[in-house]
Amino acid sequence: MATTAPTFLQKPVDPARSNSGRSGPSxxxxxxxxxxxxxxxxxxxxxxxxxxxxxxxxxGGTWPFTSMxxxxxxxxxxxxxxxxxxxxxxxxxxxGDPKNLTMWILEAMLFTFREAFVGFIIGIIxxxxxxxxxxxxxxxxxxxxxxVIVSQTVPLIALAPVVVAFxxxxxxxxxxxxxxxxxxxxxxxxxFFPVAVNGLRGLKSPxxxxxxxxxxxxxxxxxxxWKLRMPxxxxxxxxxxxxxxxxxxxxxxxxEISAGVRGGxxxxxxxxxxxxLSDPSRLYCVVIGAALLxxxxxxxINVTDLLLMRNxxxxxx
Amino acid sequence: xxTADTTTPAIEIQxxxxxxNGGRPNEVTALTDIDLTVQAGEFISLIGPSGCGKSTLMxxxxxxxxPTSGAVRVNGKDPRQAxxxxxxxxxFQQAGLFDWRTVSANIELPLELMKWNKARRQTRSxxxxxxxxxxxxxxxxxxxxxxxxxxRVAIARALAASPGLLLMDEPFGxxxxxxxxxxxxxxxxxxxxxxxTVIFVTHSIPEAVYLSDRVVVMSARPGQITDxxxxxxxxxxxxxxxxPTFFASITTVREALRGAPAPAVTGSNxxxxx
Numbered sequence: 001m002a003t004t005a006p007t008f009l010q011k012p013v014d015p016a017r018s019n020s021g022r023s024g025p026s027x028x029x030x031x032x033x034x035x036x037x038x039x040x041x042x043x044x045x046x047x048x049x050x051x052x053x054x055x056x057x058x059x060g061g062t063w064p065f066t067s068m069x070x071x072x073x074x075x076x077x078x079x080x081x082x083x084x085x086x087x088x089x090x091x092x093x094x095x096g097d098p099k100n101l102t103m104w105i106l107e108a109m110l111f112t113f114r115e116a117f118v119g120f121i122i123g124i125i126x127x128x129x130x131x132x133x134x135x136x137x138x139x140x141x142x143x144x145x146x147x148v149i150v151s152q153t154v155p156l157i158a159l160a161p162v163v164v165a166f167x168x169x170x171x172x173x174x175x176x177x178x179x180x181x182x183x184x185x186x187x188x189x190x191x192f193f194p195v196a197v198n199g200l201r202g203l204k205s206p207x208x209x210x211x212x213x214x215x216x217x218x219x220x221x222x223x224x225x226w227k228l229r230m231p232x233x234x235x236x237x238x239x240x241x242x243x244x245x246x247x248x249x250x251x252x253x254x255x256e257i258s259a260g261v262r263g264g265x266x267x268x269x270x271x272x273x274x275x276x277l278s279d280p281s282r283l284y285c286v287v288i289g290a291a292l293l294x295x296x297x298x299x300x301i302n303v304t305d306l307l308l309m310r311n312x313x314x315x316x317x
Numbered sequence: 318x319x320t321a322d323t324t325t326p327a328i329e330i331q332x333x334x335x336x337x338n339g340g341r342p343n344e345v346t347a348l349t350d351i352d353l354t355v356q357a358g359e360f361i362s363l364i365g366p367s368g369c370g371k372s373t374l375m376x377x378x379x380x381x382x383x384p385t386s387g388a389v390r391v392n393g394k395d396p397r398q399a400x401x402x403x404x405x406x407x408x409f410q411q412a413g414l415f416d417w418r419t420v421s422a423n424i425e426l427p428l429e430l431m432k433w434n435k436a437r438r439q440t441r442s443x444x445x446x447x448x449x450x451x452x453x454x455x456x457x458x459x460x461x462x463x464x465x466x467x468x469r470v471a472i473a474r475a476l477a478a479s480p481g482l483l484l485m486d487e488p489f490g491x492x493x494x495x496x497x498x499x500x501x502x503x504x505x506x507x508x509x510x511x512x513x514t515v516i517f518v519t520h521s522i523p524e525a526v527y528l529s530d531r532v533v534v535m536s537a538r539p540g541q542i543t544d545x546x547x548x549x550x551x552x553x554x555x556x557x558x559x560x561p562t563f564f565a566s567i568t569t570v571r572e573a574l575r576g577a578p579a580p581a582v583t584g585s586n587x588x589x590x591x
Contacts, residue, residue: 312416
């Protein structure tokens with residue numbers, strides 16, 4: 001792990017070359033190059049998809065020059081043409097609906113994002129709290145960690161209705177439990193795990209040397225936590241947050257389906273798969289929307305990453 | 318802050334012994350019967366083979382280890398109290414700077430822990446940057462500096478709170494010979510300017526002789542003091558390294574080290590870095 005290498009072992013870095021990506025003439029061209037790569041990737045996937053479809057059509061559903069059937073069907077219901085899917089975004093959700101499908105999907109993405117994001121934030125708080133508890137003593141770590149792992153083996157499908165049922169029974173004055181809060185909690189359930197595990201590793205990452213230094217300077221436990229352990233944990237937390245971001249989107253969608261919440265991507269997935277045979281492209285559009293939401297969420301973490309790690313050596317990034 | 322007056326020795330070590338894993342099969346006696354008194358302002362080097370417990374002895378003085386027997390007083394106090402009073406500055410073989418802090422912020426860290434206000438901290442850190450000849454590097458990150466520069470930052474950090482007592486564990490061990498000699502010169506100058514008492518652990522005989530008022534020679538298994546050699550070189554400068562007295566002292570220390578029994582396990586560092 002590059003982050004644990006003692007500072008003096010690293011080669012001195014030319015300050016003009018470090019921190020690139022923030023400024024300089026190369027930043028723009030790098031951005032342009034990256035954009036070309038992304039668009040190129042999407043086009044390549046569309047081309048392969050179309051080619052496979054054309055191949056299946058030409059051979060009548062077998063591998064070329066053989067009688068072996070393809071493991072999937074390439075007809076227009078299973079694999080709607082790419083252009084159908086693209087054009088479907090601009091058409092109404094169903095005939096007579098004034099809003100087109102893109103609006104429906106964007107609203108659903110926003111709705112699901114809110115649940116996922118709230119769940120994600122609560123997950124970070126709970127995950128860090130668990131990491132801090134495990135940091136206290138070795139026996140607490142041994143006692144708590146198995147439960148953290150067990151928690152992730154409970155199937156989400158089994159857990160979701162329980163969370164919804166508990167949520168509905170909460171009665172506090174001046175507060176009414178909303179369905180989406182149950183969904184956020186389900187997202188939390190998937191989020192806290194990577195944060196707790198990597199957070200603990202990060203909090204334990206300072207070298208004995210650094211800890212001796214804090215001790216020599218009569219640093220309190222709190223000071224050691226905030227001035228040493230927490231900053232040292234940041235590089236460990238970034239990948240955990242990326243995992244947690246995607247997991248929270250999955251958790252929110254599954255939670256919506258289990259809880260029967262309307263307004264999010266989960267509901268659209270259920271509705272559109274029920275009518276799949278008559279309108280297959282529409283389901284593909286929602287799946288693309290869900291994927292896009294995950295990508296945007298991770299992009300948000302990447303921006304956070306750049307901000308938090310802008311002053312660290314490149315090896316640690 | 319220096320709290321010792323002239324009558325109280327900076328460090329008094331009496332009958333100190335250290336046993337690791339006592340009572341278990343892997344029991345190791347790191348130190349036995351250590352007696353040493355260090356006067357305020359003195360520069361003391363600990364030298365000896367790997368495993369002789371010199372780092373352990375320094376760590377006991379710094380309250381990073383608790384001896385299994387004997388007594389240690391630092392500025393007339395318990396080492397723990399001395400530590401809580403910020404009597405120590407420490408520097409190690411690795412600079413151990415915090416990557417996420419600027420050079421200045423690294424130097425200011427001990428002062429932050431002592432709750433100095435920001436203006437005072439900044440004044441102090443720029444003084445220290447001048448002292449270690451890094452005045453233009455305060456805003457840079459430690460990983461942007463060379464190893465020698467990082468080590469100078471670490472020394473500035475150790476000096477930040479003007480501790481009366483500097484504990485240094487092979488601080489120049491990872492540096493090349495040229496940088497090392499220059500750093501030794503700077504350390505001599507800094508100690509003269511601050512009047513600090515120094516305990517300096519090293520493997521290098523010329524380094525020990527060049528820097529010290531007294532060289533404490535230790536032997537391994539069990540770790541004990543075999544000789545204390547005073548070095549009368551007067552004020553140090555670059556000519557000191559050519560001085561016949563310098564070479565004579567090196568010979569004396571070398572012979573004292575040869576006289577010390579060889580370590581039972583060569584190349585093992587397990588005891589003195591534990």
